[in-house]
Amino acid sequence: MDTPVPAEWAPHRAMWVGWPSHAELWEEDLAPAQAEVEGLVRALAGPGREQVRLMVGKPEALADARARFADVAGVEVVDGRFGDIWLRDTGPIFGAGSNSAAAFRFNGWGGKYALEHDDTVADQIAKASDTPLDRHDFILEGGALDHDGAGAILTTRQCLLNPNRNPDWTEAAAEAALARALAARRVVWLGDGLLNDHTDGHVDNLARFVGPNLVACPVAWGRNDPNADVYDACARDLITAGFEVLRVPSPGLVLDEDERPIPASHMNFLIANGAVIMPTYGDDRAADLAGQALQTAFPDREIVLLPSTAILTGGGSFHCISQQEPA
Incomplete structure (x- = not known):
């Protein structure tokens, strides 16, 4: 890639979204997760927004997906x-203008979840979007990085330097690889990600570019927020690195069915043409305040708040299930 990856707020020609397709994985959460993804897709495909390319991962799920979106002109079921x-x-x-796209090796988030076909998704998307693919022989997930469009990349040491990805990587080795593959000019290193994040601390749950020198990161919500120290350390690191920081209220403590904290994050918002779509997790006051904070960074975009509690049972949210094609 000769030029840096565009910022997510740059115009898109399309937005890819994954459709929950496997009952054996989602079990009782399948229908609720599909309902939440349907809400996201309909918000994305609103007037003046995105051409959505909805990827269905199993033949048995195709007919239902097509029927659900038969009334939405801006949705292509793939x-x-x-x-x-x-x-x-x-x-x-995807690179600038979607003239090329970078593909990397994928090992199931450090060997935790090795599922059939995941290592072929990049090829399928490149073929369906008619985009030449540049292959790189190291392990990387897109959610481990965030881009400002001018060559700065945010990431976490917990993920990118984890020996379960590229065991020989140092900061210098990682920076050189990102410079070659994604035209990175500066890598901004943060520390740990959220507690119990099975991605080993993806940055798209922790800190996101929302302007040329402006980064959003959470501030703890409630006295028992399990990530309060992580959020504050992130903000300090960003300020030290020279960025303006927008503190956005977190969802606070969110528990799974076994009463363990799960990595719920308002940072997993999706910047779309004309909108910013932010996931919520049941605390309406926290979500409203987080939406108001994001509105200050995106005054010309509608801030759309949508539930993502069922999607989160799978380990992520709106940003995790999507990928934009820059215009």
Whole structure:
């Protein structure tokens, strides 16, 4: 890639979204997750927004997906194969103008979840979008990075330097690889990601570019927020690196069915043409305040708040299941 990856707020020609397709993975959460993804897709495909390319990962799920969106002109249902819906991580990273896309090796987030077809998603998306693919022989997930469009990349040491990805990587080795593959000019290193994040601390749950020198990161919500120290350390690192920081209220403590904290994050918002779509997790006051904070960074975009509690049972949210094609 000769030029840096565009910022997510730059115009898109299309947005890929993964459709929950595997009942054996989602079990009782399948129908609720499909309902939440349907809400996201309909918000994306609104007037003046995105051409959505909805990737369905199993033949048995195709008919239902087509029927659900038969009334939405801006949705193309794509017959594909994947292990699960996390296209941000398994798909390619598109370059400027979507004239090329970068593909990387994928090992199931450090060997935790090795699912059939996930290692072919980048090829499928490149073929369906008619985009030449540049292959790179190292392990990387798209959610581990965030881009400002001018060559700066945010990432976390917890993920990118984890020995379960590229065991020999140092900061210098990672920076050189990102410079070659994605035209990175500066890599901004943060520390740990959210507690119990099975991605080993993806940055798209922690900190996101929302302007040329402006980065959003959470501030703890409630006295028992398990990530309060992580959020504050992130903000300090960003300020030290020279960025303006927008503190956005977190969802606070969100528990799974076994009463364990799960990595719910308002940072997993999706910047679309004309809108910013932010996931919510049941605390309406926290979500409203987070939406108001994001509105200050995106005054010309509608801030859309949509539930993502069922999607989160699979480990991620709106940003994790999507990938944009820059215009």
